[in-house]
Amino acid sequence: MSGTQTRPSATGDVLRLLGRFMADYVRNPVNLLVLVVVPGVFVIVAAGSIAEAARLLGGSGGPAVEAATAGWAAGFLAGIAMYYQVNAARAADRRLVLAGLAPWRLVAARLGTGLVLAAVATVVALLALVLRSGIEAPMRVVVGTVMFAVIYLAIGALVGALVRSPVNGTVLILFVWIIDVFFGPAVGSPDRLTTRWLPTHFVTLWMVDTPSRHGGRLGDLGWALVWLGTALIFSVAVITATAGRARRSSRRDRSVSSWNRFVVGLRMGLRDWRRNPVLWVLLVAVPLVFIVLAKATTAPEFGMFTLVEGGRTVTAVFWLPEVHAGTMTPIAIASLSALAGLFLGLDARRGDRRLVGAGFEAAVLLASRLAVLAVAVAVVTVSSLAVTAAVFEARQWGLYAAGNLLLALTYGLVGVCLGPIFGRVGGVFVAFLVPFVDLGIGQSPMLRPQPPRWAQPLPGYGPVRVVLDGGLTVGFDTTTPVLVALAWLIALTVMAGWLLRRAPVPAVHSALGT
Known part of the structure; x- marks a missing residue:
C-alpha cells in the first residue's frame, strides 16, 4: 500500500x-x-x-x-x-x-x-x-x-x-x-x-x-x-x-575576589577536590589494600638487590616479606599521582578558558594549577607512607619519603601532560601503562637486581633509586639519580606548563571572534 x-x-x-x-x-x-x-x-x-x-x-x-x-x-x-x-x-x-x-x-x-x-x-x-x-x-x-x-x-x-x-x-x-x-x-x-x-x-x-x-x-x-x-x-x-x-547538575557561580588571583585559583581547584569525598576514600583505600596485601602475600624466601653503599655497588640479600611492601609503595603512589594529574589537567581546561577570557593572568593561573597538583600528590604520598609505615621499616625514613614524593610529583606532571594529548579514555590507559612498565617492570628490584638499560632513561629511575637507598641502606649514595630525577621534573614542569597555557587560547580567540 x-x-x-x-x-x-x-x-x-x-x-x-x-x-x-x-x-x-x-x-x-x-x-x-x-x-x-x-x-x-x-x-x-x-x-x-x-x-x-x-x-x-x-x-x-x-x-x-x-x-x-x-x-x-x-x-x-x-x-x-x-x-x-x-x-x-x-x-x-x-x-x-x-x-x-x-x-x-x-x-x-x-x-x-x-x-x-x-x-x-x-x-x-x-x-x-x-x-x-x-x-x-x-x-x-x-x-x-x-x-x-x-x-x-x-x-x-x-x-x-x-x-x-x-x-x-x-x-x-x-x-x-x-x-x-x-x-x-x-x-x-x-x-x-x-x-x-x-x-x-x-x-x-x-x-x-x-x-x-x-x-x-x-x-x-x-x-x-x-x-x-x-x-x-x-x-x-x-x-x-x-x-x-538522569541527575540534574547544579552549578553555582561564585564571585572570585580580585585581591589575590593565585589564592583564588588554588582555592577553586582544591574546592573541587574537597567536594569529592569518594576520591579521599580511594586515596586511603588503594594504598591500604595494595601495600598491605603485598606484605601478606609475599612468598617466604630471600631476594638479591643491587644497591650503592659507601660509594660502592654491592649486592645485598633481603628477606622478601620484610621489604616487598616498601618496594610496592612507589607503584601505588605513581599510579594514583598520574591519574590525579591526568584529570586535574583535563577538568581545569574549561574553567581556565573562562578565567583567561576574564583577564586572569596565564602565569598566575598556571602557578595555581601546579599548586593544586602539588597538594594532590602530597596527599597521595602521605596516605601511602602512613600505610607503609605499619608494614615496612625504612633505614632512612626522610630519604625514603623524599624519594616517594619526588616520584609522586614526577608522575603527577606526567598525568597532566597525558591529558591534553590522549584525552580521557586514552589518557587513562596510558596513565596506567607508563608507571606499570616503568616501575612495575623496569625498576622493580623484585624482578632483577639492577634495572635494565632501557629502563634507566625513564622518569621513575632516579626516584626509585632514591627510595631504595633510603629504604634499604644507611647512607646517601644517589646523587646522580637525584640529578636525573630533577632534570625530569624540570622538563615535565615546562611541558605541563606549555600544555596548560596552550589549552585556553583557542577558546578565547573563538569567543572574541564571535
Missing part, C-alpha cells in the same frame, strides 16, 4: 544505534591505538616479568600465567571502555528515551556496543599472545579471555552508573582490577579463602588449568559460567536503570 508508512523494525533501530555508538568510539583514533598498545605492552612485553613475579609470590608462574595476561588485558580494556560508554552517555541516553525510543532497544544497543568492544579487545589480546608464545590450550585460553572481558563489562557498567567523576570511576576500576589480578590465583596462591570472592577467581583457575578443589559440584568452569551469566544480567539491569533516570 502506497499510503502506509513502514515502522522501523526493532532490529534496525538497535543496529543503527550500535553503529552510531561504535562510530563515536572509533572517531577518536587514540581509542583504537590503545586497543593495540595495552595488550601489546601487557602481553608481549610484560608477560614474562609477571610470570616471574607470580613465582616469587607463591603462584604457579610459567606459561600458564603468561596465557592469563591475555584475559587480564581484555578485561581491563572492556571495563574502562564500558565505564565511559555508560558514564559519558547517560544524559544523551535519557533524551533518547524521553523522545520515544523504547528503553530495551537502547539497552540492547549499549550492551551490544560493549560486547563488540570486548570482542575487539579479546581478539587483540589473543593475537598478542600468539605473537609472544603461541597458545597451548586454545579452547581454554580463548573462552577464558572472553569471560574476563564480559565480567569486566559488568564492572565497568556498574561503576559508570554509580560514580560520576572520571577520577573516582577510573581509580575504582583500576583498584578492583589490581586486586583481582595481582592477588588472584594465578599470581598468588589459589587456595586462599579470602580471594575466592574475586570476580575472575574461578575463570582464571579454569583458564590456566589449575583445579581449585573448592569449586564443589559445579566445579571451576561451572562457577566461572555463573559469574559470566550474572555479569550479563547485571549489565542489562545497570544500563536499563541508567537510561531511565
Whole structure:
C-alpha cells in the first residue's frame, strides 16, 4: 500500500544505534591505538616479568600465567571502555528515551556496543599472545579471555552508573582490577579463602588449568559460567536503570575576589577536590589494600638487590616479606599521582578558558594549577607512607619519603601532560601503562637486581633509586639519580606548563571572534 508508512523494525533501530555508538568510539583514533598498545605492552612485553613475579609470590608462574595476561588485558580494556560508554552517555541516553525510543532497544544497543568492544579487545589480546608464545590450550585460553572481558563489562557498567567523576570511576576500576589480578590465583596462591570472592577467581583457575578443589559440584568452569551469566544480567539491569533516570547538575557561580588571583585559583581547584569525598576514600583505600596485601602475600624466601653503599655497588640479600611492601609503595603512589594529574589537567581546561577570557593572568593561573597538583600528590604520598609505615621499616625514613614524593610529583606532571594529548579514555590507559612498565617492570628490584638499560632513561629511575637507598641502606649514595630525577621534573614542569597555557587560547580567540 502506497499510503502506509513502514515502522522501523526493532532490529534496525538497535543496529543503527550500535553503529552510531561504535562510530563515536572509533572517531577518536587514540581509542583504537590503545586497543593495540595495552595488550601489546601487557602481553608481549610484560608477560614474562609477571610470570616471574607470580613465582616469587607463591603462584604457579610459567606459561600458564603468561596465557592469563591475555584475559587480564581484555578485561581491563572492556571495563574502562564500558565505564565511559555508560558514564559519558547517560544524559544523551535519557533524551533518547524521553523522545520515544523504547528503553530495551537502547539497552540492547549499549550492551551490544560493549560486547563488540570486548570482542575487539579479546581478539587483540589473543593475537598478542600468539605473537609472544603461541597458545597451548586454545579452547581454554580463548573462552577464558572472553569471560574476563564480559565480567569486566559488568564492572565497568556498574561503576559508570554509580560514580560520576572520571577520577573516582577510573581509580575504582583500576583498584578492583589490581586486586583481582595481582592477588588472584594465578599470581598468588589459589587456595586462599579470602580471594575466592574475586570476580575472575574461578575463570582464571579454569583458564590456566589449575583445579581449585573448592569449586564443589559445579566445579571451576561451572562457577566461572555463573559469574559470566550474572555479569550479563547485571549489565542489562545497570544500563536499563541508567537510561531511565538522569541527575540534574547544579552549578553555582561564585564571585572570585580580585585581591589575590593565585589564592583564588588554588582555592577553586582544591574546592573541587574537597567536594569529592569518594576520591579521599580511594586515596586511603588503594594504598591500604595494595601495600598491605603485598606484605601478606609475599612468598617466604630471600631476594638479591643491587644497591650503592659507601660509594660502592654491592649486592645485598633481603628477606622478601620484610621489604616487598616498601618496594610496592612507589607503584601505588605513581599510579594514583598520574591519574590525579591526568584529570586535574583535563577538568581545569574549561574553567581556565573562562578565567583567561576574564583577564586572569596565564602565569598566575598556571602557578595555581601546579599548586593544586602539588597538594594532590602530597596527599597521595602521605596516605601511602602512613600505610607503609605499619608494614615496612625504612633505614632512612626522610630519604625514603623524599624519594616517594619526588616520584609522586614526577608522575603527577606526567598525568597532566597525558591529558591534553590522549584525552580521557586514552589518557587513562596510558596513565596506567607508563608507571606499570616503568616501575612495575623496569625498576622493580623484585624482578632483577639492577634495572635494565632501557629502563634507566625513564622518569621513575632516579626516584626509585632514591627510595631504595633510603629504604634499604644507611647512607646517601644517589646523587646522580637525584640529578636525573630533577632534570625530569624540570622538563615535565615546562611541558605541563606549555600544555596548560596552550589549552585556553583557542577558546578565547573563538569567543572574541564571535
